[in-house]
Amino acid sequence: MRQVKCVAHARAGLLGNPSDGYGGKAIALCIADFHAQVCIEPSDRLRLSRGLQPGRAFASIGAAIRDVGDSRYDEGVRLLRASMKRYFLAFPERAFQASASLESRFLMRYETDIPRQVGLAGSSAIVIAALRALNEWFGTDLSSQAMAQMAWSAEVEDLGFSAGPMDRIVQSEEGIVAMDLAEEGDFSSYWSLIGVELPPLFMAWDPNGGSPSSLAHDSLKKRWRSGDPIVLKAVSQFRDLVDEGLILLKKNNHDGFRDAMTRNFRLRQTIFHVGQIDLEMVSIALSLGAGVKLCGSGGAVIGIPFSESDFSLLERAYRDKGYEFIRPVLKLSDSHRKSESRNQ
Structure with missing residues (x-):
């Protein structure tokens, strides 16, 4: 049986945060110790869930990406729905093609061991992992920059979170990343710090x-x-x-x-x-x-x-x-x- 599994890791800011949301700069790193994982596999209908829970079923992709902020759903499921919305806005032809094929019937579930609500970017890790999984499931070619932008849009514009670009950039790029975020909404001014030796942390x-x-x-x-x-x-x-x-x-x-x-x-x-x-x-x-x-x-x-x-x-x-x-x-x-x- 075909199955896709993708992960995104926790992040920690080394310098600059919280200025990343306000025209500042930042240095941050991805942490291998914690991650969120999103798995997609065939199902009899479209279903989104946390872990092995039954989850919520949807009649179609259109139904899943409508009213993604509905508070009746588990927060993680809302993050999956917002991720799907942004993905299919970027690739509308995939949503159309999937509706006429078995590709639209899948189980999408998430798991995470990132400590909750302690500033390690657990929510955006779920979104980045979901976008990676959708990208692989539907065979598209999302760049790290596009993925970071889509993740930010999913959380800020669709779910109403207040957040800067830093988390999504470093989680999509991985490693150690420096960012100049002087222009609001600009996700292009960042670079990996290759060859930098970090002190013991x-x-x-x-x-x-x-x-x-x-x-x-x-x-x-x-x-x-x-x-x-x-x-x-x-x-x-x-x-x-x-x-x-x-x-x-x-x-x-x-x-x-x-x-x-x-x-x-x-x-x-x-x-x-x-x-x-x-x-x-x-x-x-x-x-x-x-x-x-x-x-x-x-x-x-x-x-x-x-x-x-x-x-x-x-x-x-x-x-x-x-x-x-x-x-x-x-x-x-x-x-x-x-x-x-x-x-x-």
Whole structure:
């Protein structure tokens, strides 16, 4: 039986976020430790579900992509429906052809192990995985850039989320990615950081999760659009910080990059409310000499220890407070893998 399985991984911002949604710059990476998977296989009718649950059946592709934000559906199923809508808007001939063939009768199901609502881009991972699966199922040729744009449109325009381009760009491209997002809606100004040696990283997060990241961005988006001088100044400083970070990485100045990550967090505090849990996670790292910032909108931190021997101290400190802790593994892009193989 034909079956398609595609994945997209969690992401963490290294510098610049949250300015990516407000004309800023960012450096982010894909994390191999967590992913969302979308599977498509033949079925007697079109059906969308989470895991092995029965899911929801639809009479046609048209019915599945109508009113995709209907809150009666599981959030993950809404993400699948919005992904389908954007895919078939890009390839309308596929929807027409599929309606007259068995291709339109399939089971599309998602699974994810990305910790929920801690700023690791779990929602956009489901969308990117769904677009990859549809792309393979219908035999089309979506570029990474087009996929990122479609994912953003699905979440922001169709589902009403407040979000910047960063997550979708890095999840579609993979590896380590730098982005200049000065022009709103421009998904073309990014580049993979091939050959860059990252310092050793740690991640910690709240296993209880938090609130949806879009809630954190709603107020800031209004302030930015109204020309709030505090927000505009911070965005300009984030852009400068990313430029500095790129130079530091190029020079393998990991001490400088560690300091830049902490300055990113301090700058964020000038425009964003930071909750007690996030403050505690940051304080744990700083008390042990590490550089640290939030991975995304809150609920998880990423950082660089002062020395290799500090990893065990950091892990014990976080776990003693009830937080999860890992040393994240970079999810390499095809370009990164080819570069590594040439250098071996």
